[in-house]
Amino acid sequence: MGRQRRVTLADVAARAGVSSSTASLAYSGAGPVAEPTRQRVLAAAAELGYAGPDPLARSLRQGRTGVVGVVIGERLLDAFRDPVSVALLDGISAELTPLGSALLLLPGDTRAAGQPPERVALYPLDAMVFAGCDDEHPLIAHVLARRVPAVAVEGPRRPELPIVDIDHLGGSRQAAEHLLQLGHREIAVVSLPLTADTRRGPVDPARRAACTFALCRDRLRAVEEVLGPTVRIVETASNLVEEGELAGAELFESSPRPTAVIAQADLLAIGVIRAAAKAGLRVPEDLSVVGFDGIDSSGWLGSEQLTTVEQPMYEKGHVAGRMVAELVAGRRPADVTLPVTFRVGATTAPPAA
Amino acid sequence: MGRQRRVTLADVAARAGVSSSTASLAYSGAGPVAEPTRQRVLAAAAELGYAGPDPLARSLRQGRTGVVGVVIGERLLDAFRDPVSVALLDGISAELTPLGSALLLLPGDTRAAGQPPERVALYPLDAMVFAGCDDEHPLIAHVLARRVPAVAVEGPRRPELPIVDIDHLGGSRQAAEHLLQLGHREIAVVSLPLTADTRRGPVDPARRAACTFALCRDRLRAVEEVLGPTVRIVETASNLVEEGELAGAELFESSPRPTAVIAQADLLAIGVIRAAAKAGLRVPEDLSVVGFDGIDSSGWLGSEQLTTVEQPMYEKGHVAGRMVAELVAGRRPADVTLPVTFRVGATTAPPAA
DNA sequence: CGATTCGATCGAATCGATTCGAGTATGCTT
DNA sequence: AAGCATACTCGAATCGATTCGATCGAATCG
Numbered sequence: 038m039g040r041q042r043r044v045t046l047a048d049v050a051a052r053a054g055v056s057s058s059t060a061s062l063a064y065s066g067a068g069p070v071a072e073p074t075r076q077r078v079l080a081a082a083a084e085l086g087y088a089g090p091d092p093l094a095r096s097l098r099q100g101r102t103g104v105v106g107v108v109i110g111e112r113l114l115d116a117f118r119d120p121v122s123v124a125l126l127d128g129i130s131a132e133l134t135p136l137g138s139a140l141l142l143l144p145g146d147t148r149a150a151g152q153p154p155e156r157v158a159l160y161p162l163d164a165m166v167f168a169g170c171d172d173e174h175p176l177i178a179h180v181l182a183r184r185v186p187a188v189a190v191e192g193p194r195r196p197e198l199p200i201v202d203i204d205h206l207g208g209s210r211q212a213a214e215h216l217l218q219l220g221h222r223e224i225a226v227v228s229l230p231l232t233a234d235t236r237r238g239p240v241d242p243a244r245r246a247a248c249t250f251a252l253c254r255d256r257l258r259a260v261e262e263v264l265g266p267t268v269r270i271v272e273t274a275s276n277l278v279e280e281g282e283l284a285g286a287e288l289f290e291s292s293p294r295p296t297a298v299i300a301q302a303d304l305l306a307i308g309v310i311r312a313a314a315k316a317g318l319r320v321p322e323d324l325s326v327v328g329f330d331g332i333d334s335s336g337w338l339g340s341e342q343l344t345t346v347e348q349p350m351y352e353k354g355h356v357a358g359r360m361v362a363e364l365v366a367g368r369r370p371a372d373v374t375l376p377v378t379f380r381v382g383a384t385t386a387p388p389a390a
Numbered sequence: 391m392g393r394q395r396r397v398t399l400a401d402v403a404a405r406a407g408v409s410s411s412t413a414s415l416a417y418s419g420a421g422p423v424a425e426p427t428r429q430r431v432l433a434a435a436a437e438l439g440y441a442g443p444d445p446l447a448r449s450l451r452q453g454r455t456g457v458v459g460v461v462i463g464e465r466l467l468d469a470f471r472d473p474v475s476v477a478l479l480d481g482i483s484a485e486l487t488p489l490g491s492a493l494l495l496l497p498g499d500t501r502a503a504g505q506p507p508e509r510v511a512l513y514p515l516d517a518m519v520f521a522g523c524d525d526e527h528p529l530i531a532h533v534l535a536r537r538v539p540a541v542a543v544e545g546p547r548r549p550e551l552p553i554v555d556i557d558h559l560g561g562s563r564q565a566a567e568h569l570l571q572l573g574h575r576e577i578a579v580v581s582l583p584l585t586a587d588t589r590r591g592p593v594d595p596a597r598r599a600a601c602t603f604a605l606c607r608d609r610l611r612a613v614e615e616v617l618g619p620t621v622r623i624v625e626t627a628s629n630l631v632e633e634g635e636l637a638g639a640e641l642f643e644s645s646p647r648p649t650a651v652i653a654q655a656d657l658l659a660i661g662v663i664r665a666a667a668k669a670g671l672r673v674p675e676d677l678s679v680v681g682f683d684g685i686d687s688s689g690w691l692g693s694e695q696l697t698t699v700e701q702p703m704y705e706k707g708h709v710a711g712r713m714v715a716e717l718v719a720g721r722r723p724a725d726v727t728l729p730v731t732f733r734v735g736a737t738t739a740p741p742a743a
Numbered sequence: 744c745g746a747t748t749c750g751a752t753c754g755a756a757t758c759g760a761t762t763c764g765a766g767t768a769t770g771c772t773t
Numbered sequence: 774a775a776g777c778a779t780a781c782t783c784g785a786a787t788c789g790a791t792t793c794g795a796t797c798g799a800a801t802c803g
Contacts, residue, residue, distance in 0.1 A: 091760065447758090451791040
């Protein structure tokens with residue numbers, strides 16, 4: 038006996054004594070079908086062990102799969118460790134699930150995956166979400182060429198893609214002004230990665246100019262507007278506490294030692310605070326630290342509140358999800374920029390005299 | 391002008407003056423095509439703005455989409471907050487990405503999604519992974535009926551599904567014996583959810599018997615074998631630090647107050663330790679706490695090490711990923727049970743005299 | 744030189760459904 | 774009883790590729 042052919046809707050229809058079009062209607066409910074007929078079809082299906090129309094064939098005909106691709110950051114594992122990314126996924130998912138769509142997690146770094154980008158673009162997708170990606174992410178071109186509708190979240194910033202963003206400029210500016218008003222003069226920035234080829238360490242003007250992450254660019258620009266273009270920047274390789282700690286350690290060994298640090302993310306800020314503790318520096322007495330994001334830091338810092346720029350993480354996800362829904366429905370959604378709130382916590386104070 | 395029809399491979403073939411079969415070969419490389427011909431096809435494609443074969447049509451013909459569905463726990467958001475789940479996803483993804491497959495995150499709780507399970511089973515999938523699910527998860531029946539190959543990770547435990555599991559029994563037994571040997575007699579268990587309808591609070595025998603999560607069942611059974619069937623159990627609603635804290639608070643208000651707690655997960659253990667701190671109890675002097683999983687707790691607990699059962703989180707994911715690959719290749723992989731290691735940390739000690 | 748093989752290409756069948764337009768029987772209206 | 778709307782069903786076209794077997798000319802072999 039050879040491999041038996043799969044049971045198809047046509048088999049079911051034949052057994053029920055109806056045409057396959059009628060059998061299809063019995064399943065989809067897209068047209069009038071007499072109840073007895075429907076029962077006969079369902080009975081025939083049960084006898085043959087038919088579990089319903091094949092999703093692939095249906096998708097091909099309808100041109101819709103219910104699968105929405107997501108590229109989130111460069112490395113998936115790092116994204117999972119970042120509450121902001123997770124909140125984004127959750128928000129998108131919350132909007133899309135009721136519409137019958139689910140998220141396909143695509144490995145952000147196709148280079149690491151050892152696959153050419155076009156190999157990755159082979160999934161049957163209704164839409165794509167690029168979150169926190171490089172403006173030149175290799176998948177973007179392929180997705181656009183295939184005319185798969187796509188949205189960006191905080192970058193990539195490209196004219197073809199509608200984007201949901203937050204007020205990086207305003208938030209960062211307030212953070213910098215806050216430190217300035219407290220009297221700090223030696224302020225350093227611990228930044229997120231500037232480009233997709235991750236490096237770590239001090240940022241010189243050439244590197245600064247090469248920044249391809251829109252988010253990082255904006256946050257740097259705002260700080261430079263307030264503190265001047267020569268502000269000292271240390272770059273991290275990823276948005277992780279460990280990375281913040283490395284950057285912090287580097288800063289505290291240098292001289293003049295900064296009296297305040299602007300971290301471009303709360304996770305980095307927490308890392309900086311840890312590095313400070315290890316270097317014997319008290320926060321905020323010896324060092325002020327400002328973060329960005331407004332995550333729940335109680336797990337990391339105990340009860341002390343981080344001074345930070347709160348962004349609407351979930352709302353961002355919900356908006357992105359609704360944008361995807363719009364795109365799939367054939368409309369082009371307008372760009373959205375969500376406001377942020379600067380919140381003073383317990384990690385900033387005037388510098389020691 | 392009406393909506394123009396999409397450019398298809400046939401259009402490209404016509405323009406290049408070849409048959410569509412040849413054009414297909416030019417793209418897939420599945421047969422010999424003369425280089426000049428191939429160039430002509432590619433040129434025609436470029437002129438028409440054709441970005442390559444439609445993934446859906448290709449998938450239909452080949453019977454393969456590269457999409458692997460994952461149901462991870464009951465709520466996706468909780469899963470993201472659990473390092474063990476995240477490690478699992480990462481491990482699976484690491485195995486599947488090189489094979490050209492990506493993970494489709496399915497909302498675990500289809501009830502919450504407000505969709506009948508069959509609605510959810512409509513995605514074009516090559517395979518499914520059920521991780522930490524209820525034995526009776528509604529999707530399982532549908533997936534099996536459709537003959538989508540599936541693997542289980544630590545439950546559901548069903549004869550139809552190959553499973554990768556860890557040694558829950560051995561690990562939990564060692565944890566219980568450790569406390570017993572230290573001299574503890576008032577030992578309580580803080581358990582993971584027993585069923586999909588989440589409750590919280592003390593577990594009576596009826597509830598105990600109704601447990602549908604294989605993982606939880608095994609871990610309870612091992613502890614009961616060592617400590618007797620009357621051991622006190624408090625159930626949590628999810629694997630979260632907050633939940634552990636609630637359960638701990640409940641235990642410390644009761645009398646006799648337990649001198650030791652076996653938590654079925656490290657996150658719960660951390661919650662219990664927090665509750666202890668709030669109740670003015672010192673760990674391990676006034677209270678011993680054992681966890682399960684072996685996550686990096688340094689973010690939560692400072693430098694003190696949790697006494698816990700370490701499980702190979704990543705290895706579990708890798709094995710699951712390889713099982714999926716086997717299934718997709720048409721083989722049926724053997725079940726795997728991975729060993730665990732009991733590790734004594736700083737959170738257990740003999741009870742106060 | 745005839746037979747064989749190989750490389751390149753093509754035509755047609757296939758994957759498994761959905762959907763559109765048409766056809767038929769039935770019931771209702773006047 | 775003629776006219777007409779309604780409910781149901783069917784056949785055929787369609788979605789966009791891949792793949793199998795056949796064909797044909799050119800190169801290789803004995």
